[in-house]
Amino acid sequence: MTIPSPPTAVHFDTALHLEPALHLDDVRKVYPMGDAEVVALASANLTVGSDEMVALVGPSGSGKTTLCSIAGGILSATAGRITVGGQDITGFSDKELTSFRQESVGFVFQAVNLVPFLTARENLIVVDELGRRTGAPARERADQLLEELGLADRAKNLPSQLSGGQRQRVAIGRALMNEPDLVLFDEPTSALDTELGEQVMELIRSEMKSRGTAAIVVTHDERITHFCDRSVHIIDGHLDA
Amino acid sequence: MILALRELRRRPGRFATAGVILTLIAVLLMFLGGLLDGLIQASTGAVRAQDADVIVYSDNAQASLARSRIEPEVRETIELLSAVTEVGGLGVVQLGARVPDAGPRDLAGVALFGYELAPTGVPDTPADGEVYADEVLRADGVEAGMELLLGPARSPVTVIGFVSDTSFNGQGALWASPATWRDVLDANRPDARVSGEVFQALVVRGDAEPDDLAAMIDRITAEYHTASATRSLSVPDAVNAIPGVEEQQGTFNQIIGVTIVIALVVIALFFSLITVERAGLYGVLKALGARSSTIFAGLVAQAVVVTLIASSIAAALTIALDAALPPGSLPLAVSADRIITSVLLLLVAAVVGCSFSLRRVLRIDPASAIGSSS
Numbered sequence: 339m340t341i342p343s344p345p346t347a348v349h350f351d352t353a354l355h356l357e358p359a360l361h362l363d364d365v366r367k368v369y370p371m372g373d374a375e376v377v378a379l380a381s382a383n384l385t386v387g388s389d390e391m392v393a394l395v396g397p398s399g400s401g402k403t404t405l406c407s408i409a410g411g412i413l414s415a416t417a418g419r420i421t422v423g424g425q426d427i428t429g430f431s432d433k434e435l436t437s438f439r440q441e442s443v444g445f446v447f448q449a450v451n452l453v454p455f456l457t458a459r460e461n462l463i464v465v466d467e468l469g470r471r472t473g474a475p476a477r478e479r480a481d482q483l484l485e486e487l488g489l490a491d492r493a494k495n496l497p498s499q500l501s502g503g504q505r506q507r508v509a510i511g512r513a514l515m516n517e518p519d520l521v522l523f524d525e526p527t528s529a530l531d532t533e534l535g536e537q538v539m540e541l542i543r544s545e546m547k548s549r550g551t552a553a554i555v556v557t558h559d560e561r562i563t564h565f566c567d568r569s570v571h572i573i574d575g576h577l578d579a
Numbered sequence: 580m581i582l583a584l585r586e587l588r589r590r591p592g593r594f595a596t597a598g599v600i601l602t603l604i605a606v607l608l609m610f611l612g613g614l615l616d617g618l619i620q621a622s623t624g625a626v627r628a629q630d631a632d633v634i635v636y637s638d639n640a641q642a643s644l645a646r647s648r649i650e651p652e653v654r655e656t657i658e659l660l661s662a663v664t665e666v667g668g669l670g671v672v673q674l675g676a677r678v679p680d681a682g683p684r685d686l687a688g689v690a691l692f693g694y695e696l697a698p699t700g701v702p703d704t705p706a707d708g709e710v711y712a713d714e715v716l717r718a719d720g721v722e723a724g725m726e727l728l729l730g731p732a733r734s735p736v737t738v739i740g741f742v743s744d745t746s747f748n749g750q751g752a753l754w755a756s757p758a759t760w761r762d763v764l765d766a767n768r769p770d771a772r773v774s775g776e777v778f779q780a781l782v783v784r785g786d787a788e789p790d791d792l793a794a795m796i797d798r799i800t801a802e803y804h805t806a807s808a809t810r811s812l813s814v815p816d817a818v819n820a821i822p823g824v825e826e827q828q829g830t831f832n833q834i835i836g837v838t839i840v841i842a843l844v845v846i847a848l849f850f851s852l853i854t855v856e857r858a859g860l861y862g863v864l865k866a867l868g869a870r871s872s873t874i875f876a877g878l879v880a881q882a883v884v885v886t887l888i889a890s891s892i893a894a895a896l897t898i899a900l901d902a903a904l905p906p907g908s909l910p911l912a913v914s915a916d917r918i919i920t921s922v923l924l925l926l927v928a929a930v931v932g933c934s935f936s937l938r939r940v941l942r943i944d945p946a947s948a949i950g951s952s953s
Contacts, residue, residue: 403949406949407946407949410866410949412866412945412946412948412949413946433870436865436868436869436870437868438868439866439867439868439945440867440868440869441868445866445867445948445949447863447866447948447949448949451859451860451863451948453582453860453863453864454860455585455586455589455590456582456585456589460585464582464864464867465867465868467581467582468582468864468867468868468869468870468873469868512867516868522949524949
């Protein structure tokens with residue numbers, strides 16, 4: 339198994355990129371369950387560099403989804419400090435988290451979850467339409483992303499007319515629409531066979547690296563972790579870098 | 580919002596069921612409203628047409644022309660009031676009319692009025708034996724120049740022209756001189772005969788507010804004619820006081836209300852179903868940064884558009900139905916006002932119906948999008 343070498347040239351075009359993409363400082367998440375408490379995440383510390391790709395590996399129920407959700411501003415932590423792209427989101431309200439997600443993170447969901455009645459291009463533009471609309475720049479960006487992802491001739495197709503790999507690529511394009519500091523991939527290969535899974539991981543790696551965008555890839559599949567710069571294991575809510 | 584409207588355009592089939600049901604409900608609503616308006620129009624036309632401030636009935640008549648009698652002395656007393664400028668007598672008798680060329684048992688229901696002050700749209704009092712007929716009587720074969728034979732006594736009157744929207748108790752009106760009315764009443768309803776200068780009611784024009792004028796008239800007649808005091812009503816009040824009018828309105832409005840509630844329930848059920856079905860999609864959209872308000876606004880936009888489309892089809896169907904019905908067969912009056920009111924009521928029902936899904940939209944957790952494979 340060959341391990342791709344970390345990139346040698348990194349473009350720091352703005353000061354923001356010098357900040358780590360993610361910094362978790364003693365982050366804890368506890369769910370109340372009757373009188374007892376369930377610890378989903380026990381004082382996690384993790385730093386993801388501005389263009390680093392980290393595999394988050396663990397069995398189901400290990401807390402990797404919780405960690406991913408907290409990093410993406412979907413869940414609030416019970417304790418600890420969370421910084422994404424230099425922005426401290428620890429005390430954010432639901433409303434602030436909503437705009438944070440809209441502007442600063444990208445998600446690629448396990449089931450891809452494209453909007454079924456929108457074309458590939460519209461599935462990218464929808465990100466812009468959910469928030470403060472920019473219109474023409476968003477359309478240009480969508481076309482550019484589709485071009486780069488090799489989907490230019492599929493722009494007008496509905497998700498049902500695309501193959502699994504193509505859908506995955508549209509989902510990646512959607513995650514990149516808002517020029518995020520951090521992209522979160524939730525089990526990107528779980529629905530794919532080994533060969534297609536590797537193709538998708540290669541695509542993810544090249545897309546992330548060419549943009550210098552940081553990524554966390556949540557997976558329970560050890561076979562794909564070598565596409566990432568490093569792996570972090572999580573078991574029963576405990577991180578083990 | 581854009582997303583929601585695009586879904587409507589791309590997947591109209593999903594909304595077809597709700598659309599068809601809402602269209603039927605809207606047709607029902609507009610049809611019921613049209614019937615109510617038609618019935619009320621047909622029973623109040625003659626009173627609404629009165630070009631007066633106040634209509635004076637006798638106190639014990641409960642605003643029914645047939646029961647009311649105004650003696651000449653009472654009229655003189657009222658004419659003494661300085662606020663009163665003009666007073667005219669009014670009387671009616673409802674009879675069956677034989678129309679030439681129609682079958683011997685094919686009677687047209689008519690209300691023959693004797694009048695002194697011309698109602699709106701009716702010319703001045705014609706010569707004795709002549710009448711202006713309401714247009715609704717054309718459906719019974721009445722034509723200008725025709726001689727109609729009224730009642731069991733077959734009293735002849737000649738139609739010399741037509742007027743519109745002056746029906747009374749659902750019957751077409753004939754407008755005649757007081758003398759003709761008295762003659763016909765005398766010949767056909769001996770029990771209801773009135774002597775000399777007696778009328779059933781008076782229409783009064785004055786230069787005070789109608790309600791004040793009515794109060795003045797009732798006060799002075801109560802003072803001078805204790806046995807035959809009057810009860811005066813402004814024209815709108817007199818319209819509502821016509822026996823049966825309020826009851827008809829009440830009944831129809833209740834049916835219309837229930838229909839609106841049904842529309843509301845249909846919309847509420849349909850959109851809560853859609854919300855449940857789309858919980859996954861909404862979770863993803865929320866994770867991508869969509870606010871609950873954006874999602875809910877989309878839902879409302881869909882409901883409003885579906886309702887508007889259903890209402891437009893329903894309005895077209897109702898207008899077509901109105902045009903297809905032979906005149907005089909159903910008292911259906913389709914008006915823009917009624918259609919607009921129905922659409923507005925349905926829109927309110929649509930928004931309220933949607934709001935039942937608001938809580939569900941708010942409760943959808945963006946975290947549901949992560950760590951699930953569905």
